Amino acid sequence: MEALKLPHIEQYLTACVQCGYCISVCEAHRQTPWESDTPRGKIYYLNQINVAGPLDKPLGRVASLNPYFVDAMYKCTGCGNCEAVCHANIPLVELWETVRTWMVKNGVGPLSAHKGMGEKVGKVHNPYGGDQAHRGDWWPAEVPKYDQPDVIFFAGCTGSFRQQQIPQTGVRVLNRAGVKMNILGADEWCCSSPLLRTGDTTHSLECAERIVEKADGMGAKDMVMTCSGCYKTISTDFGTYYAKVGQNVYHFTQYVNNLIKTRKLPLLQPFNHKVTYHDPCHLGRHMGVYEEPREILKAIKGIEFVEMDRNRANSRCCGAGGGYKSQFNNFAVRIAADRIRDAEKTGAEILVTACPFCVTNLSQGAKAINSKIKVMDIGEILLQITAPAEEPKEAPAATEPAKERIQA
Ligand code: SF4
Ligand code: SF4
Known part of the structure; x- marks a missing residue:
């Protein structure tokens, strides 16, 4: 041989x-x-x-x-x-x-669950097989869109087709700070993270080309995203195999932290809960964004913030990344359950994170062990505590798990 x-x-x-x-x-x-x-x-x-x-x-x-x-x-x-x-x-x-x-x-990968994702990205430009024509339907009607935006809000495939409440809360929060936004809509193709992580790069170049070309045509200065996987891929991977986008790329937590520090986003309401924070791998270890989410949480009145033993560079993975959850879901949920146990040990009521994949898998891990801990995306808390006094406050709620498992 x-x-x-x-x-x-x-x-x-x-x-x-x-x-x-x-x-x-x-x-x-x-x-x-x-x-x-x-x-x-x-x-x-x-x-x-x-x-x-x-x-x-x-x-x-x-x-x-x-x-x-x-x-x-x-x-x-x-x-x-x-x-x-x-x-x-x-x-x-x-x-x-x-x-x-x-x-x-060499013809020995990816695994069965990954093949379908690659084929769907090739055909309809997202791994869920969703209708791209309706990709932007998640946008909340009350938030204005600008023809000449300052920010392109990049929802990602999971935000567009599965966990719409995460980009929705994201743009609602940014709108309260007067940020002028728009989206790529049908031209927002998969960032190709699932393809890169599983080694099936057949369609990754066309995805990057489309996003860079359409984003640059919008004239915005910045690009903001709530998905940690999209953030890593667009801010680093694009530059290694195609080209960087012309915008400054921010994860939502970085952008919001800056809005809070420059007093453009007032934190109006207290949030009287004990919370801990889970570092998404793509945001923390991969991109070094550890402090901004913590600074946001610590700036909120009423929050009692506690760390898990494993945090920052030593944070325990939630189990959702690298195509692992798509192929080995039971293992992925067991890892998430271990992370939930880490959070329970702190005595926190709420486990906060900053990535739709972590929200999905940690929610499933919590359910698997009947944990009482609530899993929340950081945007959900921000939406509550930036609400003007006259608006009714929303009760914290665990986020529904996504219907389909795709991760990278
Ligand atoms: S065995 Fe040691 S040197 Fe090798 S990959 Fe692991 S940590 Fe690195
Ligand atoms: S799952 Fe294991 S091998 Fe893979 S990146 Fe994490 S520590 Fe390394």
Whole structure:
């Protein structure tokens, strides 16, 4: 059999000292007992593929792209906790994505759940198969749209088709600060995060091209998004395989924190609850946005803010990323349940986060263990506490889980 040629990752394989510090932080590995599912195990196996040679046959040694290895490579949420602790500073998230892309090119990936997402993005430009003509229907009628906006609000596929309340609360909050917004609507194609994370990059370039071209045509200065996956993809990945958008790209928490600090968004109501905050991996570990959501929460009168033991760079993943939830939903919900237990230990009533995927999976994790803790997106709290006194206040409510599982 012809030896497999790996992509340019040899330096990373060589750098791994097999210390195993990455193992205990890998939530995906905790769901299965196999060393081959650990970050170290994957690197070990890749090394065996790399050194394959003529002695393999007499030794009866076969290191190939077999189904077990492929499965192990996809048993990963892309959370980056392994990278955060790696002794040898190996860029492990990039490594996993590079290997998955290579596997897809070699015809052994992605997994069954991921294939449908890629096909739908190719056909209708979103992984849910939603009607793009109605993509912008989530926009709240009372919020004005501007022909010459300052901000393009990027809802993302999940915000547009599944968790519409998250972008809705987002634009309602920004509108209270007088931000002039518009959306790309039918021209808002998938940011391609699900494709990049699972290695199926067939349609990622056309998605980036469309978004960059249409966004630049709107003349806005900034782009704001409530989805942490879209934020990472548009602000960093676009620049690596296509081009950056012409706008300054902000996650909603960054933009709002600035509005609060510059006194453009008054916090009018108290929020008398004990809350803790879950760092979405794509926002925290991947993009370094740790403080802005905390600064917002700490600025709200009445909030008693408590940290979980695992926070910031050591935050436990919610289990939804990297195409893991699409393919291994039971494991993903179990990881989320562990994160809910982390939150329960603090005595918090509410677990706040800042990503629709985390909201979905954590809500399902809470339900799975009958937890009383409420899971809320940070925008939901902001909508309540920026309401003028005469407007009726909305009670905090757990967000409904999404109907379909797609994550990256
Ligand atoms: S990115 Fe997260 S899930 Fe994937 S191997 Fe690293 S620690 Fe495990
Ligand atoms: S922490 Fe880094 S160097 Fe150590 S085993 Fe894991 S990948 Fe290798």
